[in-house]
Amino acid sequence: xxxxxxxxxxxxxxxxxxxxxxxxxxxxxxxxAGNAANGHDFLPPEVAFRVAAHADGARVDVRWIIxxxxxxxxxxxxxxxxxxxxxxxRPAFPxxxxxxxxxxxxxxxxxxxxxxxxxxxxxxxxxxxxQIRVTYQGCAVAGLCYPPIVQVxxxxxxxxxxxxxxxxxxxxxxxxxxxxxFLTGWSFRRTRRLALPAP
Amino acid sequence: MIVWRVVAACALAAVAAWAGARLxxxxxxxALAERGIAVPAGEASAPTFSDLDTAGxxxxxxxxxxxxxxxxxxxxxxxxxxxxxxPGKSLVINFWATWCAPCRRExxxxxxxxxxxSGRDFQVIGIAVDYPDKVESFxxxxxxxxxxxxxxxxxxxxxxxxxVESPAFPFTVFTDHAGRVVALYLGELHPPQxxxxxxxxxxxxxxxxxxxxxxxLIAAGLAQLQIHPxx
Numbered sequence: 246x247x248x249x250x251x252x253x254x255x256x257x258x259x260x261x262x263x264x265x266x267x268x269x270x271x272x273x274x275x276x277x278a279g280n281a282a283n284g285h286d287f288l289p290p291e292v293a294f295r296v297a298a299h300a301d302g303a304r305v306d307v308r309w310i311i312x313x314x315x316x317x318x319x320x321x322x323x324x325x326x327x328x329x330x331x332x333x334x335r336p337a338f339p340x341x342x343x344x345x346x347x348x349x350x351x352x353x354x355x356x357x358x359x360x361x362x363x364x365x366x367x368x369x370x371x372x373x374x375x376q377i378r379v380t381y382q383g384c385a386v387a388g389l390c391y392p393p394i395v396q397v398x399x400x401x402x403x404x405x406x407x408x409x410x411x412x413x414x415x416x417x418x419x420x421x422x423x424x425x426x427f428l429t430g431w432s433f434r435r436t437r438r439l440a441l442p443a444p
Numbered sequence: 445m446i447v448w449r450v451v452a453a454c455a456l457a458a459v460a461a462w463a464g465a466r467l468x469x470x471x472x473x474x475a476l477a478e479r480g481i482a483v484p485a486g487e488a489s490a491p492t493f494s495d496l497d498t499a500g501x502x503x504x505x506x507x508x509x510x511x512x513x514x515x516x517x518x519x520x521x522x523x524x525x526x527x528x529x530x531p532g533k534s535l536v537i538n539f540w541a542t543w544c545a546p547c548r549r550e551x552x553x554x555x556x557x558x559x560x561x562s563g564r565d566f567q568v569i570g571i572a573v574d575y576p577d578k579v580e581s582f583x584x585x586x587x588x589x590x591x592x593x594x595x596x597x598x599x600x601x602x603x604x605x606x607x608v609e610s611p612a613f614p615f616t617v618f619t620d621h622a623g624r625v626v627a628l629y630l631g632e633l634h635p636p637q638x639x640x641x642x643x644x645x646x647x648x649x650x651x652x653x654x655x656x657x658x659x660x661l662i663a664a665g666l667a668q669l670q671i672h673p674x675x
Contacts, residue, residue: 286503287630289610297491310496348548388546388632392573392611398491 288312290391294383300365300375300400305333307361307379307398316344316354317383324361327376327397330369336361354383375401508607508628512537512619515602517571517593520580525593527602528623533567534645537617538633539603541574542582546632547614551586553635558590561642565621565649567591573599573613620648624655627662640665 287293293315298307307324311317319341326333338361341353367375378397384390512527512535519525527537538554540547558568568590572579579594595602603609606617607628615630618641626645629637641662648658 287612289502289504290612292502295491295496297493297496299493306493308493308496346545349545382543384545385631388549389612389614389630390541390544390546392541392543392613 287385287387287389288315290394293385293391294381294394296379296381296396296398298377298379298398298400303364304362305365305375305377305400307336307377307400309355309359309381311355311357311359311383313357314386315383316342316356316386317359317381319353319355321380321382321393322361323378323380324363325378326365327378328367328369328373330367330373331375331377332366332368333377334364336363374399504610504612504630506607506628506630508617508625509605510624512617512623512625513602513605515598515605517595517598517602518576520576520583520592520594522576525591527569527593530567530569532621533565534621534649535617535619536561536566536568536642537571537606537619538568538614539571539573539599539608539616540614541572542578543574544613548586550614550633551588553633553638555587555589557638557642564646566642566645569593571595571599571602573603573611618642618645620645620655626655626658636669637666640669 293312294317295310296307298305300306305324309317319338322336322338324333324336339355339359341355341359344352344354346352365375376397376399378395380393380395382391382393514526514528516524516526527535536554536557538550540550542548554568554570557566561568570588570590570592572582572592572594573596574594575596576594579592582588583592593599600611603611603615606625608615608630612630614632615628616633617625618627618629619625626648627641629641644653644658644661644665647653647661648655653661
């Protein structure tokens with residue numbers, strides 16, 4: 246049962262004020278473009294265009310996932326070998342969509358997803374990690390373009406290790422062990438009697 | 445005795461904080477990574493096809509300043525020119541590049557803004573993030589009448605100072621005559637949006653509305669235009 250002098254309401258008030266302050270501090274200005282001003286958000290390039298590569302010993306496959314409302318220009322794709330002794334064949338481009346621009350004319354673009362596949366040979370007998378360099382460039386249909394993006398990929402890299410999921414018991418064990426250590430020392434200190442020489 | 449107890453308590457608190465942080469980061473690593481916060485995963489990794497299945501949806505970070513930051517870029521003739529070279533004027537600063545299709549589409553609108561609003565102390569300035577020779581050729585071809593500043597990394601630095609840290613074009617910054625940033629329009633500007641923002645900036649300059657009120661008018665007006673694009 247709560248006593249009249251319980252500090253809980255005060256703490257709740259402080260907590261609420263802190264949450265409110267944090268929410269206000271984190272909120273983006275309403276007039277910043279891309280929020281209320283434009284009425285729609287644009288994505289950063291690494292989110293609008295996500296890329297990964299895979300190698301199976303004979304071919305390298307590069308896949309781009311393109312966010313809704315965005316596209317990549319076919320003419321801007323470049324894939325080149327980055328690691329020593331690696332030679333890449335010419336990528337085969339899938340058919341895309343023709344986009345007509347009053348200044349640039351007809352341009353083939355890709356939306357949603359595009360896969361490039363190319364043969365490769367390596368003269369290093371696997372001494373170096375396989376590396377390729379990809380360049381791509383695209384825009385948002387709503388009227389925003391990103392400069393060419395250059396990225397180095399590791400097609401034969403193993404899957405990213407999943408971050409170790411710490412179990413709550415781990416923390417309890419650590420804390421318990423530390424507490425036990427200090428308690429043991431404390432109890433030894435309490436029971437210790439020094440045989441001091443008589444004065 | 446009390447000293448040891450204090451030491452023990454501090455050690456326990458430190459261990460608890462470490463364990464808590466470890467638990468949190470381990471459980472929230474994907475969410476933190478989406479927010480751009482790197483969580484060490486033991487070794488360097490490369491994206492795989494399965495990583496592409498998890499879509500991120502964070503909008504482009506734009507955090508614009510209250511005042512126009514000072515910066516200097518070369519003009520079309522290579523002369524260093526400060527953005528403060530037009531004191532007392534409201535600036536319409538358009539960042540663009542020659543390879544950017546929406547940037548090209550905007551040029552006729554910016555030319556008409558320069559012609560129609562110069563008498564009301566508005567100054568259009570183009571900032572091309574591009575190679576000088578390409579910009580000069582383009583400027584001649586399109587007969588751009590307003591001042592152009594040209595840069596590469598230094599122009600990107602100016603864009604970042606204005607809050608656009610992920611390079612993307614076009615975007616247009618509107619200031620009042622005191623150098624306060626009223627609005628930043630990301631993406632291709634269209635006549636209804638341009639007229640709305642310019643009219644509000646003029647009202648701010650005339651003292652008919654304060655900055656907060658003007659920005660509210662712009663946001664409300666742009667939202668209305670989003671619903672009814674014809675204005």
